[in-house]
Amino acid sequence: MADTIKVEVFKGEGGQGAYQVFDVPRMESQTVLDVVTHIQRNLDASLAYRFACRVGMCGSCAMMVNGSPRWTCRTHVGDVVEDGCLKIAPLRNLPHIRDLAADLVPFFDKMQKAGGRFVAGKEVPQQMLNIDPQSPARVAVDAGIECIGCAVCYAACDVVAWTPDYVGPAALNRAWTLVNDERVADTGWHLQQVALDGGCTSCHSQGACSVHCPKSLNPSQSITGLKRAVAAAFIKGEL
Protein backbone atom coordinates (compact mmCIF):
# COMPACT_ATOMS: atom_id res chain seq x y z
CA MET A 1 0.00 0.00 0.00
CA ALA A 2 1.38 3.41 -1.04
CA ASP A 3 1.99 6.08 1.63
CA THR A 4 -0.13 8.71 -0.08
CA ILE A 5 -2.91 9.02 -2.64
CA LYS A 6 -3.07 11.72 -5.26
CA VAL A 7 -6.57 13.14 -5.05
CA GLU A 8 -8.06 15.44 -7.68
CA VAL A 9 -10.95 17.36 -6.21
CA PHE A 10 -13.30 19.59 -8.16
CA LYS A 11 -13.19 23.08 -6.72
CA GLY A 12 -15.40 25.87 -7.92
CA GLU A 13 -18.85 27.34 -7.87
CA GLY A 14 -21.94 27.12 -10.05
CA GLY A 15 -20.42 24.64 -12.50
CA GLN A 16 -17.31 26.77 -13.04
CA GLY A 17 -14.03 25.58 -11.62
CA ALA A 18 -11.19 23.10 -12.00
CA TYR A 19 -9.67 20.05 -10.36
CA GLN A 20 -7.20 20.76 -7.57
CA VAL A 21 -4.68 18.12 -6.57
CA PHE A 22 -4.07 17.08 -2.95
CA ASP A 23 -1.74 14.46 -1.49
CA VAL A 24 -3.57 12.55 1.21
CA PRO A 25 -1.98 9.99 3.58
CA ARG A 26 -3.15 6.43 2.77
CA MET A 27 -4.63 4.55 5.72
CA GLU A 28 -6.02 1.11 6.43
CA SER A 29 -9.78 0.73 5.70
CA GLN A 30 -9.90 4.32 4.50
CA THR A 31 -13.10 5.46 2.81
CA VAL A 32 -13.40 8.14 0.14
CA LEU A 33 -15.33 10.24 2.68
CA ASP A 34 -12.32 9.92 5.02
CA VAL A 35 -10.16 11.29 2.22
CA VAL A 36 -12.46 14.27 1.58
CA THR A 37 -12.71 14.97 5.31
CA HIS A 38 -8.91 14.84 5.64
CA ILE A 39 -8.59 17.44 2.89
CA GLN A 40 -11.19 19.70 4.48
CA ARG A 41 -9.73 19.45 7.96
CA ASN A 42 -6.02 19.54 7.15
CA LEU A 43 -5.36 20.86 3.66
CA ASP A 44 -8.17 23.15 2.51
CA ALA A 45 -10.71 24.32 5.09
CA SER A 46 -12.75 26.05 2.37
CA LEU A 47 -13.71 22.74 0.71
CA ALA A 48 -17.50 22.37 0.55
CA TYR A 49 -19.00 18.88 0.66
CA ARG A 50 -21.99 17.19 2.20
CA PHE A 51 -22.28 14.27 4.59
CA ALA A 52 -24.27 13.30 7.67
CA CYS A 53 -24.46 9.75 8.98
CA ARG A 54 -21.13 8.30 7.67
CA VAL A 55 -22.59 4.80 7.78
CA GLY A 56 -24.67 4.44 4.59
CA MET A 57 -28.03 5.41 5.99
CA CYS A 58 -28.65 8.98 4.84
CA GLY A 59 -27.18 8.99 1.32
CA SER A 60 -26.05 12.61 1.56
CA CYS A 61 -22.34 11.97 0.85
CA ALA A 62 -22.88 10.75 -2.73
CA MET A 63 -20.28 12.08 -5.18
CA MET A 64 -18.66 11.10 -8.44
CA VAL A 65 -15.59 8.99 -7.65
CA ASN A 66 -13.35 8.22 -10.63
CA GLY A 67 -16.34 8.89 -12.88
CA SER A 68 -18.94 6.79 -11.05
CA PRO A 69 -21.56 7.97 -8.57
CA ARG A 70 -21.03 6.42 -5.15
CA TRP A 71 -21.72 6.86 -1.47
CA THR A 72 -18.30 8.04 -0.39
CA CYS A 73 -18.83 6.80 3.19
CA ARG A 74 -19.30 3.22 1.99
CA THR A 75 -16.60 3.25 -0.68
CA HIS A 76 -13.21 2.00 0.41
CA VAL A 77 -10.31 3.76 -1.26
CA GLY A 78 -8.74 0.37 -2.02
CA ASP A 79 -11.75 -0.60 -4.13
CA VAL A 80 -11.67 2.44 -6.41
CA VAL A 81 -8.16 3.89 -6.43
CA GLU A 82 -6.57 3.77 -9.90
CA ASP A 83 -2.77 4.04 -10.16
CA GLY A 84 -2.69 5.69 -6.74
CA CYS A 85 -5.16 8.39 -7.88
CA LEU A 86 -8.72 9.40 -7.03
CA LYS A 87 -10.81 11.91 -8.93
CA ILE A 88 -13.72 13.31 -6.93
CA ALA A 89 -16.46 15.53 -8.35
CA PRO A 90 -19.99 16.60 -7.42
CA LEU A 91 -22.88 14.35 -8.48
CA ARG A 92 -23.60 14.42 -12.20
CA ASN A 93 -26.87 15.61 -13.75
CA LEU A 94 -27.58 18.08 -10.94
CA PRO A 95 -26.93 21.81 -10.63
CA HIS A 96 -23.61 22.55 -8.99
CA ILE A 97 -23.55 24.60 -5.78
CA ARG A 98 -19.90 24.67 -4.70
CA ASP A 99 -16.95 22.27 -4.79
CA LEU A 100 -18.39 18.79 -4.10
CA ALA A 101 -21.92 19.88 -3.19
CA ALA A 102 -24.65 19.43 -5.80
CA ASP A 103 -28.16 20.90 -5.58
CA LEU A 104 -30.67 18.07 -5.14
CA VAL A 105 -33.77 20.26 -5.49
CA PRO A 106 -34.52 19.19 -9.12
CA PHE A 107 -34.15 15.55 -8.06
CA PHE A 108 -36.80 15.88 -5.34
CA ASP A 109 -39.00 18.11 -7.50
CA LYS A 110 -39.06 15.36 -10.13
CA MET A 111 -40.04 12.82 -7.50
CA GLN A 112 -43.13 14.96 -6.88
CA LYS A 113 -43.71 15.43 -10.61
CA ALA A 114 -43.79 11.64 -11.00
CA GLY A 115 -46.48 11.42 -8.30
CA GLY A 116 -44.04 10.02 -5.75
CA ARG A 117 -46.16 10.63 -2.69
CA PHE A 118 -48.68 8.49 -0.86
CA VAL A 119 -52.25 9.76 -1.15
CA ALA A 120 -54.81 7.95 0.98
CA GLY A 121 -58.56 7.94 0.37
CA LYS A 122 -60.65 10.71 1.91
CA GLU A 123 -62.61 8.34 4.10
CA VAL A 124 -61.01 6.68 7.09
CA PRO A 125 -61.07 2.91 6.53
CA GLN A 126 -63.42 1.08 8.91
CA GLN A 127 -61.07 -1.85 9.08
CA MET A 128 -57.33 -2.22 8.94
CA LEU A 129 -56.41 -3.30 5.40
CA ASN A 130 -55.11 -6.85 5.41
CA ILE A 131 -52.10 -6.90 3.09
CA ASP A 132 -50.59 -10.26 2.20
CA PRO A 133 -46.79 -9.87 2.37
CA GLN A 134 -46.44 -12.62 -0.27
CA SER A 135 -48.78 -11.00 -2.82
CA PRO A 136 -47.03 -10.01 -6.08
CA ALA A 137 -47.98 -6.35 -5.55
CA ARG A 138 -46.51 -6.24 -2.05
CA VAL A 139 -43.38 -8.09 -3.16
CA ALA A 140 -42.93 -5.40 -5.85
CA VAL A 141 -43.38 -2.67 -3.24
CA ASP A 142 -40.87 -4.31 -0.90
CA ALA A 143 -38.32 -4.53 -3.72
CA GLY A 144 -38.36 -0.78 -4.27
CA ILE A 145 -39.34 0.77 -0.96
CA GLU A 146 -35.84 0.77 0.53
CA CYS A 147 -34.72 3.73 -1.62
CA ILE A 148 -33.32 6.54 0.55
CA GLY A 149 -33.21 9.16 -2.21
CA CYS A 150 -29.43 9.55 -2.50
CA ALA A 151 -29.60 10.43 -6.23
CA VAL A 152 -26.82 8.01 -7.17
CA CYS A 153 -29.09 6.41 -9.81
CA TYR A 154 -30.06 9.87 -11.08
CA ALA A 155 -26.39 10.77 -11.51
CA ALA A 156 -25.67 7.44 -13.21
CA CYS A 157 -28.49 7.75 -15.75
CA ASP A 158 -27.51 8.83 -19.26
CA VAL A 159 -31.14 9.51 -20.21
CA VAL A 160 -31.30 12.14 -17.45
CA ALA A 161 -28.18 13.71 -18.98
CA TRP A 162 -29.68 13.68 -22.48
CA THR A 163 -33.30 14.56 -21.64
CA PRO A 164 -33.57 17.28 -19.01
CA ASP A 165 -37.32 16.66 -18.53
CA TYR A 166 -36.85 12.97 -17.68
CA VAL A 167 -37.87 12.42 -14.06
CA GLY A 168 -35.24 9.74 -13.51
CA PRO A 169 -35.00 6.27 -11.96
CA ALA A 170 -35.56 7.10 -8.28
CA ALA A 171 -38.79 9.01 -8.94
CA LEU A 172 -40.14 6.21 -11.12
CA ASN A 173 -39.05 3.53 -8.67
CA ARG A 174 -40.98 5.40 -5.96
CA ALA A 175 -44.00 5.68 -8.26
CA TRP A 176 -43.88 1.93 -8.91
CA THR A 177 -44.05 1.22 -5.17
CA LEU A 178 -47.18 3.41 -5.00
CA VAL A 179 -48.82 1.86 -8.06
CA ASN A 180 -48.52 -1.48 -6.27
CA ASP A 181 -49.57 -0.18 -2.87
CA GLU A 182 -53.04 -1.49 -2.06
CA ARG A 183 -53.65 1.39 0.35
CA VAL A 184 -53.30 4.01 -2.40
CA ALA A 185 -56.66 5.59 -3.22
CA ASP A 186 -56.14 6.36 -6.90
CA THR A 187 -53.63 4.16 -8.74
CA GLY A 188 -54.81 5.65 -12.04
CA TRP A 189 -53.52 9.08 -10.96
CA HIS A 190 -50.06 7.62 -10.39
CA LEU A 191 -50.10 6.02 -13.83
CA GLN A 192 -51.15 9.34 -15.37
CA GLN A 193 -48.23 11.08 -13.68
CA VAL A 194 -45.62 8.61 -14.90
CA ALA A 195 -47.13 8.62 -18.39
CA LEU A 196 -46.56 12.37 -18.80
CA ASP A 197 -43.75 13.54 -21.09
CA GLY A 198 -40.42 12.82 -19.43
CA GLY A 199 -41.97 9.86 -17.59
CA CYS A 200 -41.33 6.13 -17.77
CA THR A 201 -41.45 5.89 -21.58
CA SER A 202 -38.27 8.00 -21.80
CA CYS A 203 -36.24 5.21 -20.15
CA HIS A 204 -34.08 3.09 -22.48
CA SER A 205 -33.57 0.28 -19.93
CA GLN A 206 -29.80 0.79 -19.99
CA GLY A 207 -29.74 -0.27 -16.35
CA ALA A 208 -27.06 2.16 -15.07
CA CYS A 209 -29.42 2.93 -12.16
CA SER A 210 -29.55 -0.70 -11.09
CA VAL A 211 -25.79 -1.19 -11.53
CA HIS A 212 -24.91 1.83 -9.37
CA CYS A 213 -27.63 1.68 -6.70
CA PRO A 214 -25.70 1.40 -3.39
CA LYS A 215 -28.65 -0.50 -1.91
CA SER A 216 -28.75 -2.97 -4.80
CA LEU A 217 -32.29 -1.95 -5.69
CA ASN A 218 -33.47 -2.42 -9.26
CA PRO A 219 -35.11 0.81 -10.48
CA SER A 220 -34.79 -0.42 -14.05
CA GLN A 221 -37.11 -3.31 -13.24
CA SER A 222 -39.55 -0.93 -11.55
CA ILE A 223 -39.60 1.26 -14.66
CA THR A 224 -40.24 -1.80 -16.83
CA GLY A 225 -43.22 -2.58 -14.61
CA LEU A 226 -44.49 0.97 -15.04
CA LYS A 227 -44.09 0.75 -18.82
CA ARG A 228 -46.20 -2.42 -18.87
CA ALA A 229 -48.88 -0.87 -16.64
CA VAL A 230 -48.95 2.35 -18.65
CA ALA A 231 -49.15 0.47 -21.98
CA ALA A 232 -52.04 -1.64 -20.66
CA ALA A 233 -53.86 1.49 -19.43
CA PHE A 234 -53.28 3.19 -22.80
CA ILE A 235 -54.73 0.25 -24.70
CA LYS A 236 -57.76 0.24 -22.40
CA GLY A 237 -58.22 3.96 -23.14
CA GLU A 238 -57.50 5.01 -19.57
CA LEU A 239 -54.60 7.31 -20.52
Place this chain on the structure above:
Amino acid sequence: MKNKDLKLYMTQRLSAIFMVPFILLHLGVIIYASRNGVSATEILGRTKGSIGWMLFYGLFVVAASIHGTIGIRNIVSEMFAWRGLKLEIAMVLVVVLLVAVGLRAVGAVT
Protein backbone atom coordinates in the same frame (compact mmCIF):
# COMPACT_ATOMS: atom_id res chain seq x y z
CA MET B 1 -49.77 17.56 -25.54
CA LYS B 2 -48.77 16.36 -22.09
CA ASN B 3 -48.25 12.72 -22.97
CA LYS B 4 -46.95 12.90 -26.51
CA ASP B 5 -44.00 10.72 -25.43
CA LEU B 6 -46.48 7.99 -24.45
CA LYS B 7 -48.34 8.20 -27.77
CA LEU B 8 -45.08 7.99 -29.72
CA TYR B 9 -43.88 5.13 -27.49
CA MET B 10 -47.09 3.17 -28.07
CA THR B 11 -47.10 3.94 -31.81
CA GLN B 12 -43.56 2.61 -32.05
CA ARG B 13 -44.40 -0.58 -30.13
CA LEU B 14 -47.66 -1.19 -32.01
CA SER B 15 -45.98 -0.58 -35.38
CA ALA B 16 -43.33 -3.13 -34.36
CA ILE B 17 -46.05 -5.69 -33.54
CA PHE B 18 -47.78 -4.87 -36.82
CA MET B 19 -44.55 -5.53 -38.75
CA VAL B 20 -43.85 -8.96 -37.21
CA PRO B 21 -46.04 -10.99 -39.66
CA PHE B 22 -44.72 -8.90 -42.56
CA ILE B 23 -41.12 -9.63 -41.60
CA LEU B 24 -41.82 -13.35 -41.15
CA LEU B 25 -43.64 -13.61 -44.49
CA HIS B 26 -40.97 -11.51 -46.24
CA LEU B 27 -38.13 -13.70 -44.95
CA GLY B 28 -40.14 -16.90 -45.42
CA VAL B 29 -40.84 -16.10 -49.08
CA ILE B 30 -37.17 -15.22 -49.70
CA ILE B 31 -36.00 -18.54 -48.19
CA TYR B 32 -38.71 -20.54 -49.98
CA ALA B 33 -38.35 -18.84 -53.37
CA SER B 34 -34.56 -18.92 -53.47
CA ARG B 35 -34.10 -22.55 -52.37
CA ASN B 36 -33.41 -23.59 -55.97
CA GLY B 37 -32.12 -20.22 -57.14
CA VAL B 38 -34.26 -17.42 -58.49
CA SER B 39 -33.54 -14.61 -60.96
CA ALA B 40 -34.61 -10.97 -60.78
CA THR B 41 -36.74 -11.50 -63.86
CA GLU B 42 -38.58 -14.37 -62.19
CA ILE B 43 -39.21 -12.26 -59.07
CA LEU B 44 -40.46 -9.31 -61.08
CA GLY B 45 -42.63 -11.68 -63.11
CA ARG B 46 -44.51 -12.53 -59.92
CA THR B 47 -44.57 -9.09 -58.29
CA LYS B 48 -45.30 -6.90 -61.35
CA GLY B 49 -49.00 -6.09 -61.55
CA SER B 50 -49.74 -7.82 -58.25
CA ILE B 51 -52.05 -5.78 -56.06
CA GLY B 52 -51.42 -8.22 -53.20
CA TRP B 53 -47.64 -7.65 -53.17
CA MET B 54 -48.16 -3.92 -53.65
CA LEU B 55 -50.42 -3.77 -50.58
CA PHE B 56 -48.12 -6.06 -48.61
CA TYR B 57 -44.96 -4.03 -49.21
CA GLY B 58 -46.83 -0.71 -49.21
CA LEU B 59 -48.14 -1.31 -45.68
CA PHE B 60 -44.75 -2.68 -44.63
CA VAL B 61 -43.05 0.52 -45.86
CA VAL B 62 -45.52 2.79 -44.07
CA ALA B 63 -45.19 0.86 -40.78
CA ALA B 64 -41.39 0.75 -41.01
CA SER B 65 -41.22 4.46 -41.82
CA ILE B 66 -43.33 5.40 -38.79
CA HIS B 67 -41.45 2.98 -36.52
CA GLY B 68 -38.03 4.15 -37.69
CA THR B 69 -38.85 7.84 -37.55
CA ILE B 70 -39.87 7.62 -33.89
CA GLY B 71 -36.53 5.95 -33.13
CA ILE B 72 -34.64 8.60 -35.11
CA ARG B 73 -36.61 11.29 -33.25
CA ASN B 74 -35.40 9.93 -29.91
CA ILE B 75 -31.80 9.77 -31.08
CA VAL B 76 -31.84 13.29 -32.56
CA SER B 77 -33.56 14.71 -29.48
CA GLU B 78 -31.14 13.07 -27.05
CA MET B 79 -27.87 13.39 -28.95
CA PHE B 80 -28.32 16.85 -30.46
CA ALA B 81 -30.74 18.37 -27.91
CA TRP B 82 -33.27 19.18 -30.63
CA ARG B 83 -36.64 19.99 -29.10
CA GLY B 84 -39.90 21.69 -30.04
CA LEU B 85 -41.01 22.75 -33.49
CA LYS B 86 -37.57 22.28 -35.10
CA LEU B 87 -37.58 18.61 -34.09
CA GLU B 88 -41.18 18.03 -35.23
CA ILE B 89 -40.61 19.62 -38.65
CA ALA B 90 -37.42 17.60 -39.14
CA MET B 91 -39.23 14.37 -38.24
CA VAL B 92 -42.16 15.09 -40.56
CA LEU B 93 -39.58 15.52 -43.33
CA VAL B 94 -37.90 12.22 -42.34
CA VAL B 95 -41.15 10.23 -42.35
CA VAL B 96 -42.25 11.77 -45.66
CA LEU B 97 -38.86 10.96 -47.18
CA LEU B 98 -38.89 7.36 -45.91
CA VAL B 99 -42.46 6.75 -47.10
CA ALA B 100 -41.69 8.37 -50.48
CA VAL B 101 -38.53 6.37 -51.22
CA GLY B 102 -40.14 3.21 -49.84
CA LEU B 103 -43.29 3.52 -51.94
CA ARG B 104 -41.16 4.42 -54.97
CA ALA B 105 -39.32 1.13 -54.54
CA VAL B 106 -42.61 -0.74 -54.10
CA GLY B 107 -43.92 0.93 -57.26
CA ALA B 108 -40.84 -0.16 -59.16
CA VAL B 109 -41.35 -3.87 -58.45
CA THR B 110 -45.16 -4.13 -58.49
